[in-house]
Amino acid sequence: MSLLSTVDVVKTIAECVSTYKREFGPYEGRLSSFRSRARDLPTLVFTRGLAYSIVYIASRSSEATFRLGLEASDCSDLSKKVQEHVKNMADEESGYVLYGALLAFAMKTCGVTIKTAEDPLKELVEVSLKDPLVNARALEVAEWIKRFAEAYVTK
Numbered sequence: 001m002s003l004l005s006t007v008d009v010v011k012t013i014a015e016c017v018s019t020y021k022r023e024f025g026p027y028e029g030r031l032s033s034f035r036s037r038a039r040d041l042p043t044l045v046f047t048r049g050l051a052y053s054i055v056y057i058a059s060r061s062s063e064a065t066f067r068l069g070l071e072a073s074d075c076s077d078l079s080k081k082v083q084e085h086v087k088n089m090a091d092e093e094s095g096y097v098l099y100g101a102l103l104a105f106a107m108k109t110c111g112v113t114i115k116t117a118e119d120p121l122k123e124l125v126e127v128s129l130k131d132p133l134v135n136a137r138a139l140e141v142a143e144w145i146k147r148f149a150e151a152y153v154t155k
Contacts, residue, residue: 010116010144012109015101016075017148023079024098030086033095038149042098042142050128050138054121057103061096063104063121068097069104070120078105106141107134 019149024031037057045053058065068085072078082101086094108114112134114123128134 006140009106009109009141010037012075012142013102013106013141014148016074016078016105017152018147019075019079019097020082020102021152023083026049027091027094029091030094032155033091034098035095035149035153037095037099038142038146038153039154041103042139042146045135045139045142049108050135051125053138053142054100054103054125057096057100058121061093061100065097066104066124067120069101069106070108070114070124072101072105075105078102102145103138103141106145107138110137110141127136 020034021031024034041053041057044056048056054066064085068081069078072081078101082098085101086097089097104120107124112127113122114120114127128138
């Protein structure tokens with residue numbers, strides 16, 4: 001894992017949350033659910049670790065959630081992939097997808113590499129269990145997502 005500077009990661013997260021706000025604006029329930037997830041899940045990452053948090057998010061949405069983030073090329077692409085994926089979902093479930101996809105995208109931006117597209121959820125869990133730096137970086141990412149979600153997405 002090569003670590004990009006915190007500045008690069010923060011800029012990416014800010015851009016993606018801003019894109020979510022712009023693209024999901026008409027769907028306030030989805031944005032509200034995303035904000036709730038962003039506020040709650042850093043605690044889970046801190047107490048249980050990234051691997052558990054990833055599986056928890058997938059259990060509330062789907063394993064495809066993380067594939068969206070890992071396959072996205074930029075924030076606009078991420079938003080489009082997520083919009084397509086959540087179009088028939090309830091707001092609560094959509095919030096987990098928005099959060100999980102952004103978490104995966106941000107971790108990819110940090111340099112976490114997934115070698116196979118066959119089962120990215122499983123591989124992401126394995127990488128996070130094997131490398132303590134991934135967990136430390138994930139907590140930082142989760143906190144930045146939380147702060148930008150609170151700033152951009154109002155109640």
